[in-house]
Amino acid sequence: MLLTATCMVQEGRIPSEQRPALESALKKAVRTHVGPEARLTVAWLTIPRGSGYAAGKPSTSSMVQIAVPDGFDQTAREALMRQVNDRWCHITRQSPFELLIGATDKTPGRAVIKSLVEQIPLRKKPRFIADYAKQAITSLARSD
Amino acid sequence: MPLYTCVSDHRTDDAKRQAIALAITESHCSHTGAPPEFVHVTFNDYLGGTSKSTLRIVGTIRTGRTHEVKSSMHAEIVGKVAGILSASHDQVTLVLQEMPAEWAMEGGHVLPAPGTEAGWMRTHWTEHEEKAKHDSASVLR
DSSP states (O other), X not given: OEEEEEEXXXXXXXOGGGHHHHHHHHHHHHHHHTOTXXXXXXXXXXXXXXXXXXXXXXXXXXXXXXXXXXXXXXXXXXXXXXXXXXXXXXXXXXXXXXXXXEEEEHHHHHHHHHHHHTTSOGGGHHHHHHHHHHHHXXXXXXXX | OOEEEEEESSOOOHHHHHHHHXXXXXXXHHHHOOOGGGOEEEEETTTOOOTTOSEEEEEEEETTOXXXXXXXXXXXXXXXXXXXXXXXXXXXXXXXXXXXXXXEEETTEEOOOTTOHHHHIIIIIHHHHHHHHHHHHHHHO
């Protein structure tokens, strides 16, 4: 079972050296709470300075969205989010109030991504798809 | 949550971004009663936007708002953003997607259902602010 996670981080907030540890933590949490057969690819989106806001002010928050199987058990979902929260905050030293985690069922989660991808003009789609595919392959290949 | 992602063909200048972020936050909070701390707004130039619209916004909000709340909030956000951009209303589009509150976590706690934020904030946000004060006092000592 192949699942995806998207991590949106503010520029300059999460050092790139921390990303492998964060990816590893996400993969471990998914294996623990979704199942040992679950494989996770992680994509990163950096929000440039001046492009992220919370409460109407410049944001320091990170947002992690993990797609889980449709109809995923709520107790397991909460345990997954809690483990991600704890590991992320431990690794990055971010406050839990600087972290928004979503563990969304695959099908409705895909609808949100689709709404965003529909906005990409045709001329930019090849670059977007290439970037995404490169990140997915790198993420799958990275040992935990 | 909510998370509003704004995509456009051209980079919107910083002052307008700030004004748009504030307008979305104020409208979302005034219509739903949600605390502003929950409202995240991001701008994405990389995605680029369609040529038809000046600014396209995808808002992911918690499930449970009434149709009236969503449609009045929708109209207000589009109106305010169009005003900030000096654009017509049809050059700004807003798509609202709903997600159950219990699918998301912030501050280390599962988000409350719409309408129950006050108790959640009293318990968790106060705890957070007290800890932040304590931590900064520890640093100063």
